[in-house]
Amino acid sequence: MKRFLLLYATQKGQAKAIAEEICEQADAHGFEADIHCISESDKYNLVTEKDPLVIVISTTGTGDPPDTACKFVKEIKNKTLPLDHFAHLRYGLRASQDPSRRECYETGPNLLQYNLYY
């Protein structure tokens, strides 16, 4: 089985549900997803991670990360980190968004550029 790290950050449960679905589908295709909430930072280490990384994350508030991702976002935005700190990571980002609210956020700053509209 080919392993990948699957992290999710959710406010209301949608991103977790998507991550769990990815997990199930991965299993059916010979992949093993090592799935964790992004806040469980003792369960993974991105600095030493060699396998592909998939992050499923939603936005809340006004383009804010879910509560469970605040610490993570603060850490990766740390300007004292070297520019190549995460350069080794092969990653994909999957946004969880309610398509019915798409127009409300179209002009908003934030992670919108990555949204794929689930």
Ligand SMILES: Cc1cc2nc3c(=O)[nH]c(=O)nc-3n(C[C@H](O)[C@H](O)[C@H](O)COP(=O)(O)O)c2cc1C
């Ligand atoms: C209070 C609130 C604020 C939201 N703010 C944003 C936002 O700023 N940008 C966006 O793209 N989606 C926003 N959304 C839509 C959510 O990202 C969307 O419903 C998502 O699927 C929720 O995923 P979750 O259940 O994993 O938290 C907001 C939803 C709520 C309830």
